Amino acid sequence: MIDYPFPIGKPSRKDFLRGAALTALLPLLPQISRAEAERIGVLEIAPGIFVHVGKYQLVNKANRGDISNPCCIVGSEAAAVIDTSGSFAMGSDLHAAIKQITDKPIRYVINTHMHPDHVMGNAAFKASNLEFVGHYKLPAALYARKESYLANARERLGEAAFKGTEIIPPTVLVKDTLELDLGRRVLTLKARPTAHTDNDLTIHDQPTGTFFLGDLLFSGHIPTLDGSIVGWLKLIPELMQEKAERAVPGHGPKSMTWPDAILPVQRYLTVLATDVRKMIKDGKTLEQAVATAAQSERDKWALFDEHNPRNVTAAYTELEWE
Template sequence: MFHLVLAACLVASPDTCAPRLLPAGDAAQQQQCEQRAGPIARDWLARHPDLTGGAISCVPTADLPALSVQEIADDVYLHQGTIAQISPQNQGRIANLAFVVGDSVAVIDAGGTRAEGEALYAAIRRVTDAPISHVVLTHMHPDHILGAEVFSEAGATVTANARLPEAVAQRTAAWMVSIPRQIGAGAFAGSRITGVDQPVSQPITISLGRTELQLTPVGPAHTDNDLTVLDTESGTLFTGDLLFRGLTPSLDGSLSGWLDWLSAPPQPTPALIVPGHGPASATWDQASAPTIQYLTQLRDTTRRAIRGGMALSQAIPAITQMMKPYSEGWADFNATTARNAATAYSQLEWE
């Protein structure tokens, strides 16, 4: 297969350029790709007015930059993100991304930039030419969703918790400014929010032919728009950021709701559990214990601060300090815990 690659530069910074993969140009033969390249590139640029176009090429699959992926179960592939907060060094590629291959392909989380989504698309095409029917977003955070446009352009249905669009809309303007500053304008070039085609407000099943995905929206927990995905054939459960391993959990939803969800092991028992960050686990206890311990201590130390009469400004550093004995193994502990302390305080002060 050959793929259309467009050299694109920022209108606001013409020296900042990056290659953009346009899935609409995919073709079995190089000549077919080249014949269609011009109109496809012009149409894509018209929808991305912040970019100007340069050279066009048609590149074989093997020559595309691709994310590293591991087959963690039959026809289930995982790219494990860097365990860190986003930075120029990791280009925002910190989330776990996955795909399940049946008669069609479902992508589970799409990456933190257009470029990462393209690299995941290339990794899929190295495995299979099957159509990509769905891209499932487990929650609103940008490291999981900003690559989704690539798969939408490839014909995939964008599927997410029904509450996700509103949550994203409230934050998009800030993200479009803050993320390029954090990872670099070149790494972010071409990234934008994609709309949700299939909002999920109750459990549904998606058929991929020889396997099915069971999608379950979760009440406010890590966020107010979490969604789990179970591949029925392999028994692999994708939790998104309802589970963390290695990177400190971030609270953007309900602390009590999150702990309630964690207190009930999933049924049926999964064969493999993939968190939003960190390695997959073979058992629920192994997968959930670090997050449960962290959030339980966050709840208990926050309660102690509130009962001690601390104001919020005093409580945040005090809670962070009291949490220090539980910091081992958590990246970005201090900064994330300080933010979590503020959120937990606001939720628990009127218990």
């Protein structure tokens, strides 16, 4: 069943307005059964909001880059896609699924950040008359990594899934806050300071109170650090002030309770920063830090051994200059 976002207890004026907006929108939204949603690989988490749940794996030929959570939001006039998965093949499957959900045109593809498992499916949407939207630092980040991203994707995905994959930069840039109207449904996009990356973008669906965080929120899958551990830890309390009925992680289940969902991420990053700072203070080398930092978190996360060494390296390189 869908968790409809009508508030419990005494509603505020904002709750009334949001409830009224959703009530007006509901008759205009697609009706799809759970069985049909599962058949086409998406799950409806709130009225008109659909999420495909990626696997807790590294990119490989078998999964075709299907390791993150792309989403679709449908309004009365148009739809928006949030992230497009990790290959042209996966992006094409997502596009086909959305066409089965709604006949509304896709007006926007929104990328939450630069990582290949979130942007490599963009090319599957480029023939449509739509805008690609991202953080104002996203074009430079993609340009700097374009050749390595494509080479790594070709090698890991294999030619069948990779064919057609290309880097598509945003045509609409978000420097602070931007609102996108899908018809009786307004999305609020916010460019965030450097944290998971230097180009993180969050999206808030006003009618349902659904908060899309991209890889600022991981669950089960260990967080990965490609920006600033100091910045991420500073940003988390600010994110927690956002009022939302549910959150959608970049990696994890289809939706989570907010703000409790981000507490394990905060814990892991705090442990990582504390351990690395102590090792730097004690004169330990980077190699020693990689071998021991944050090991108390090892049994709490999938893919720990694959990603924690890189996280330690990134944290050590940043914190040694404090």
